[in-house]
Amino acid sequence: MRKHSLIAVAVTLFSAGCTLQPHYERPAAPVAATFPSSGVYATQPTASGAASAHGQAAADIGWREFFADPRLQRIIEIALANNRDLRVAVLNVDQARAQYRIARAELFPAIDAKGGKSVTRTPKDFSQFGQTISEQYTVGLEASWELDFWGRVRSLKDQALEQYLSTAQARKAAEIALVSQVADQYLQMLSVDDLLKVTEDTLKTAQSSYDITKLKFDNGTGSELDVRQAETVLEAARANQQAQARARAQAENALVLLIGEPLPADLPTGRPLDDQGLLTDIPAGLPSDLLTRRPDIMEAEASLLAANANIGAARAAFLPKITLTGSGGTTSLTLDGLFKPGSATWNFAPQITLPIFEGGQNLANLDLAHVQKNIGIAKYEKAIQSAFREVADGLAARSTYDEQIAALERNTFAQQRTLDLSQLRYQNGVDSYLQVLTAQTNLYSAQQLLIDARAARLANLVDLYTALGGGWLQHTGETPRPADAPVDYQAAQATVPASASKAAPAKAASAS
Incomplete structure (x- = not known):
């Protein structure tokens, strides 16, 4: 009977125990209250045709709605199922969950x-x-x-919990980053394909020009200078073709690494580079929105909370x-x-x-805990600043690419007309063949610049979508999964998206 009374008293004292953790206050965001909107940021694109975000935030738009290319959708799905880095991120969550359960068990x-x-x-x-x-x-x-009168064990439990939540957010950030990386690499492949096609057309034209000038030289009606000048264009195009073929193979290898398996032979037919149909009018919102949309920011804050809890444990060690x-x-x-x-x-x-003499160990541990919290604050603020910069850069690029591409298209048209007129003047004996070769080289360069700009514009739209927190949902309107809940995309694809692509149950519930 006496033993039960003592236990009851201990439980009462334990439940009334305090915690020595400092009161947590979220650091103020070290960025402007709004994104830049004047100057280079002023002209943002509107919806193109039926492709529109309809005012929805990036975090609420599923990647299947953002990416209209069915081939790209299938490749992203494979990557989410097989990417090894993402598997490691998922296993890190399992590891952090187990560590939290170990720390929580000390309460009992x-x-x-x-x-x-x-x-x-x-x-x-x-x-x-x-x-x-x-x-x-x-x-x-x-x-x-x-x-646990002073909350030492509870502080260690809270620290483990926040570390677990931080790891879960890191896993979410890894999935969003993977979607962006796969899309960027796929678009890079398409741009190299377009470059190869332009180079192939240039090679045909250069070969034809070389054959004509060589024939004239052989018949005594042309000069060796014309032949050598034609040869320079031909060999330069051949060199570019080999470089681009190498880049194409390496781009595919990089994509294969991301998706975790060779590209299947039964992939759907894809869209060309200039018809990807990405959403161009996703609203930027406010910088404060990033605090709840960006998992890397939430990861940094959870790490900061873990460091704050560790101070409570370090303080309790003195008692x-x-x-x-x-x-x-x-x-x-x-x-x-x-x-x-x-x-x-x-x-x-x-x-x-009661600790009396520890050689300064407890004091050093407390100092270390405070330093770690200050480091956490700096990392949290840096995460916000980096996110702000990524969005601002994306908005600046989105505002200027359309006009740049329009100018490059006009330049390409002008270079094509220049080549046509130069060939006509050469055939009529008005100009030397050098004018034709110069026009041909300029057209080739203009075509490459146009393809590069189109690819960069699409990559910017993809990166801005993920910078604003998009890429976690598979379909627009579905219930968001918790950060620690992976989903089997291959199984989900076999069901009706509107009803069966619901989020996996939260594992976090088992850890609370």
Whole structure:
């Protein structure tokens, strides 16, 4: 009865215990209240045709709605199922969850069943009745429990929880980044394909020009200078073709690494580079929105909260540590007497430990905890600043690419007309062949610049979509998954998206 009373008192004291964690206040965002909107940012594109975000935030737009290319959609789906870095991120969440459960278990009493036998030899001169060998059998339960008056164990539990949540956000950030990386690499492949096509057309034209000038030279009506000038264009195009073929193979290898398996032969037919149909009018919102849209920012804040909780544990280390230990069971000199009346035994041993001299260890641990929190604050603020910069850069690029591409298209048209007119003037004997070669080289350069700008514009739209927090949802309108809940995209694809692409149940519930 006395033991139960002591336990009840301990539970009351424990429930009334305090915590020494500092009060957490979210650091102010070290960025402007709004994104830039004047000058280079002033002209943002509107929806093109039926492709419109309809005012929805990027985080609410599914990647299947953002990417209209069915081939790209299938490749992203494969990557989300097979990418090894993403698998590691998922396993890191499982690891952090287990570490949190270990820390949480320290809040509860540890109870062990114990049975044993001891054999003791006593010198004959000290033994009774001449019996030098004695045996003792014990069976019972042992329990120990630290009374967390100062919140040390709870602070360590909170630290482990925040580290787990930080790891979960890192896993979410890894998935969003993977979607962006796959899309960027796919668009890079398409741009190289277009460059190869332009180079192939240039090669045909250059080969034809070279054959004509060579024929004239062989017949004595042309000069060797015309032949060599035609040859320079031809060989330059051949060199570019080899470089582009190499870039195409390497781009595909990079994509294969991202998706975690060779490109399947049964992929859907894709769209050309200039008809990807990406959403161009996603609203930027406010910088404060990034705090809830960007998992990397939430990851940094969770790490900061973990460092804040660790200060509570470091402070509690200066105060007394109270532990209750006890055991109860039966003891007998013979095995068959363990459970006979009168064999019961119990022991209750509360213990208090007060640190007096630790060589400065506790003070150093507290200083370390404060430094780690300051580091966490700096990382959190840097995450916000980096996110702000990425969005601002994306908005500046989105505002200028359309006009740049329109100018490059006009330039390409002008270069094509220049080549046509130069060929006509050369055929009529007005200009030298050098004018034709110059026009041909300029047209080739203009075509490459146009393709590069189109690819860069699409990459900018993809990067801005992810910078604003998009890429976590598969379909617009579905319930967002918790950060620690991966989803089987291959299984989800076999169902109706509107009803069956719901989020996986939150594993976080099992850790709370």
